[in-house]
Amino acid sequence: MGKCAMIGAGSWGTALAMVLADNGHEVRLWGHRDDQINEINNDHTNKKYLPDIQLPDNIIGFTSLSSALDGMDTVILAVPTKAIREVVRKIIPLLDSKVIICHVSKGIEPDTLKRISEMITEEVPDHLLSDVVVLSGPSHAEEVSKRKPTTVTSSSVNIKAAEFIQDLFMNQNFRVYTNPDIIGVELGGALKNIIALGAGISDGLGYGDNAKAALMTRGLAEIARLGTKMGANPLTFAGLAGVGDLIVTCTSVHSRNWRAGNLLGKGKDLEEVLENMGMVVEGVRTTKAAFQLAQKEKVDMPITKAIYDILFNKRKPKDAAGALMGRVRTHEVEEISISVSEQP
Structure with missing residues (x-):
């Protein structure tokens, strides 16, 4: 089973954490608000973003980025595009070995005109970055959290990395294809x-x-x-x-x-x-x-x-x-x- 740190406890990060938890992976969900993380750990809900949804018990919330990342082999970024560089820069000093970074955000950086994978590659040193993968497609968090059928695409310049993320997420409710065209x-x-x-x-x-x-x-x-x-x-x-x-x-x-x-x-x-x-x-x-x-x-x-x-x-x-x-x-x-x- 995988060891996954989901960085971002909004609706999309939480819904994807549920998919990983359903697949039996170790899932750590990071957010910066104490009240939200306490709710996730004590009540197993995240009502602001996903009302009426009960979260699996094996999703553990953290406000400490260091604790959320400790021992994890896959980092999934579920933060807005404008926060990507800031969050990645905070993550870098906390890594002690190479990780796969998968992002699930959708945007382009104004002025630099960089795609998100380019932003990540630009920020993370080669000795800490195994591969960058993007998970994208027609998928609303509200429906994924209710385990309604959803199909998405995993993409990377390294097809093996795309397939790794495919295997990590794929189940009977969440189908994942691969595409080499990142x-x-x-x-x-x-x-x-x-x-x-x-x-x-x-x-x-x-x-x-x-x-x-x-x-x-x-x-x-x-x-x-x-x-x-x-x-x-x-x-x-x-x-x-x-x-x-x-x-x-x-x-x-x-x-x-x-x-x-x-x-x-x-x-x-x-x-x-x-x-x-x-x-x-x-x-x-x-x-x-x-x-x-x-x-x-x-x-x-x-x-x-x-x-x-x-x-x-x-x-x-x-x-x-x-x-x-x-x-x-x-x-x-x-x-x-x-x-x-x-x-x-």
Whole structure:
């Protein structure tokens, strides 16, 4: 059995800790709030993030990062993208041997434009890092914690490391595939949050199913366009980490990004929305990074640009939607075939 430290006791970290515990692994769940960790250890609940869920007894909570990591061979990072570097820097002095680091976050760092695996590799010395793996796909913590059927993807530049994480998590309720395209898996997971914001805005404006279907489809084209330019396999975006994650994030009330977008579409300003959410909305920060990436790579991403203008330039959602609909006519299939033909 594995020895796993889950760093981050939010909804997703807790739900994944449950999967590991169900598989019989030793699971240590780290959080920085004493009251939350005491609740996990004494009541076996985490009510703020997963109401009405009883946690397995073999999940042990820690506020001490050193104690949580002691003797563990796998570290899983379930913290927001903006906290990745800070948390990793705290972890490094506490490691005395190589570990596999698996991250389950979805974002891109603004300004540096780094993917999360790149951030981790940049921070952790080679003698302490065995491999970096990403676990991604269509998966809401609320459903995983209720042991509803879920399927995700494990990806790494080292397929053996991806398979190790696959074996660690996989059970009858939680199926894991592997994919060697870590660029595509990370970008698909990050960029779909932007489109989910757009889907929520569209629903908030009352535009209906036709508009949302078009937004999701053209949004996927944008994701694939940028992804292939950055070296991803275009087929990844037709899989779980691409269209699968896009569907679930754009259509579910569990989606923070959809809920945030919905409030924006109903006229709330960004500061008010984020305050009301009470949890990190990764798509906001990712929109800034994706807009910067599109400019750097000279990739046309009109939906991303529209969401960026709504979030950071205070453009009214209805005006941004009108501008998208009024763009000059163009082809659909041609640009997809061009993207595929550009692959080596």
